[in-house]
Amino acid sequence: MRKSTLGSLIWLRIARFTHQSNLLSNEFLKQFGITTAQFDILNQVSIYQPVMQSELAAKATVSEGGISRMLTRLEQEGYIQRKQDWKTKWISLTSKGERKIQEVFEHQLAFQTSILNECLTENEQKTLYKLMTKLQKHTEYKLEE
Amino acid sequence: MRKSTLGSLIWLRIARFTHQSNLLSNEFLKQFGITTAQFDILNQVSIYQPVMQSELAAKATVSEGGISRMLTRLEQEGYIQRKQDWKTKWISLTSKGERKIQEVFEHQLAFQTSILNECLTENEQKTLYKLMTKLQKHTEYKLEE
DNA sequence: TTTTATCAATTGAGTAGTAAAGTGATAGTA
DNA sequence: TACTATCACTTTACTACTCAATTGATAAAA
Numbered sequence: 001m002r003k004s005t006l007g008s009l010i011w012l013r014i015a016r017f018t019h020q021s022n023l024l025s026n027e028f029l030k031q032f033g034i035t036t037a038q039f040d041i042l043n044q045v046s047i048y049q050p051v052m053q054s055e056l057a058a059k060a061t062v063s064e065g066g067i068s069r070m071l072t073r074l075e076q077e078g079y080i081q082r083k084q085d086w087k088t089k090w091i092s093l094t095s096k097g098e099r100k101i102q103e104v105f106e107h108q109l110a111f112q113t114s115i116l117n118e119c120l121t122e123n124e125q126k127t128l129y130k131l132m133t134k135l136q137k138h139t140e141y142k143l144e145e
Numbered sequence: 146m147r148k149s150t151l152g153s154l155i156w157l158r159i160a161r162f163t164h165q166s167n168l169l170s171n172e173f174l175k176q177f178g179i180t181t182a183q184f185d186i187l188n189q190v191s192i193y194q195p196v197m198q199s200e201l202a203a204k205a206t207v208s209e210g211g212i213s214r215m216l217t218r219l220e221q222e223g224y225i226q227r228k229q230d231w232k233t234k235w236i237s238l239t240s241k242g243e244r245k246i247q248e249v250f251e252h253q254l255a256f257q258t259s260i261l262n263e264c265l266t267e268n269e270q271k272t273l274y275k276l277m278t279k280l281q282k283h284t285e286y287k288l289e290e
Numbered sequence: 291t292t293t294t295a296t297c298a299a300t301t302g303a304g305t306a307g308t309a310a311a312g313t314g315a316t317a318g319t320a
Numbered sequence: 321t322a323c324t325a326t327c328a329c330t331t332t333a334c335t336a337c338t339c340a341a342t343t344g345a346t347a348a349a350a
Contacts, residue, residue: 003254004254005254005257005258005261006258006261006267006270006271006274007257007258007259007260007261007262007270008253008254008257008258009274010261010270010273010274010277011166011257011261013274013277013278013281014159014162014163014166014277014281015163016206016281016285017159017277017280017281017284018159018160018163019206020206020281020284020285020287020288021156021159021284022307023206023288023308024284024287024288026308035335035336037335037336037337038335040160052298053298053299054297054298054299061161061164061165061168062336062337062338063337063338063339064298064299064300065299065300065301065302065337065338065339065340066336066337066338067299068298068299068300068301069300069301069335069336069337070335070336070337072300073335073336086298086345086346087297087298087299087344087345087346088297088298088299089298089299108153109148109149109150109153112150112152112153112156113150113151113152113153114152115152115283115284115287116150116151116152116155116156116280117152118283119279119280119282119283120276120279120280122151124276124279125151125152125155126151127272127276128155128273128276128277128280129151129154129155129158131265131269131272131273131276132155132158132159132162132273133158134264134265134269135162135261135264135265135273136158136159136161136162136165137264138260138263138264139162139165139166139169139260140161140165142165142169142260143165143168143169168338171338180305180306180338182305182306182307183305183306197328198328198329199327199328199329207306207307207308208307208308208309209328209329209330210307210308210309210310210329210330210331210332211306211307211308212329213329213330213331214305214306214307214330214331215305215306217330218305231315231316231328232314232315232316232327232328232329233327233328233329234328234329
């Protein structure tokens with residue numbers, strides 16, 4: 001039918017996993033009234049706050065337009081605040097956002113950990129982590145070119 | 146700061162890789178006048194044609210509403226055709242779609258293969274493929290529950 | 291001083307994903 | 321015959337992503 005290479009098969013597997021895990025994650029996060037994308041942004045903010053929008057966009061590998069709109073929504077819902085300082089808006093979590101991210105993070109962690117533990121041994125996980133790190137760093141480098 | 150498990154770190158790595166590889170793929174596919182999502186659908190159609198919409202949605206793990214709109218666009222651009230047979234629409238590629246998918250597939254294959262080859266040895270790729278397959282099959286099973 | 295460049299953020303148009311409600315034809319049942 | 325269920329698909333309303341054009345303020349140059 002159609003010839004493939006090991007590389008393209010890996011690519012396909014990862015794509016499938018990601019798609020499916022996103023469905024699972026979204027379903028899981030629904031109980032917290034938050035989407036996967038929103039969780040990612042809140043998580044980044046909690047790590048780097050106070051952070052300017054453009055920097056946050058780069059950290060989350062999202063376009064500036066995208067971050068602008070997401071933050072507008074997150075601000076409306078009271079999870080983050082934007083402090084305008086000259087032309088820069090400094091983003092940080094509100095206490096509501098702080099509480100939300102803490103709560104979700106605990107559950108999310110348990111959820112992801114259990115899925116991995118259910119199908120891979122600790123050694124396998126170590127190997128997978130090592131290989132995925134190599135691969136991810138490489139695409140990161142490719143993107144910067 | 147924030148505690149993590151091996152499982153959650155793997156999850157994060159894969160998410161990052163996927164996000165970045167999507168950016169790369171989209172950029173790459175732009176020269177063929179097609180998006181990543183469209184390529185995925187055309188690829189599935191080429192494998193399973195003639196296929197009904199709902200089945201295609203399941204194969205691509207996309208909602209029925211989503212597939213409906215995507216197919217409308219792909220039909221407008223002349224890549225696929227929908228033949229109504231009672232209440233079912235049978236999807237297949239036009240010759241234009243057939244040519245496009247062939248052309249893109251060759252390049253896409255070379256592109257993905259080279260990225261993997263640039264950072265992992267053949268043995269590492271074999272291991273990664275094995276581990277990712279385990280993980281993906283597991284989430285697939287989880288989704289069906 | 292006025293003009294121009296630059297920079298951070300926003301906005302507009304387009305694609306893509308979801309859930310949920312709506313369509314329209316057929317099949318089964320009262 | 322009429323009523324209801326079901327099924328495949330479409331539509332609507334929403335979030336989220338892209339790129340490209342725009343805004344608005346300040347810094348640098350004429």
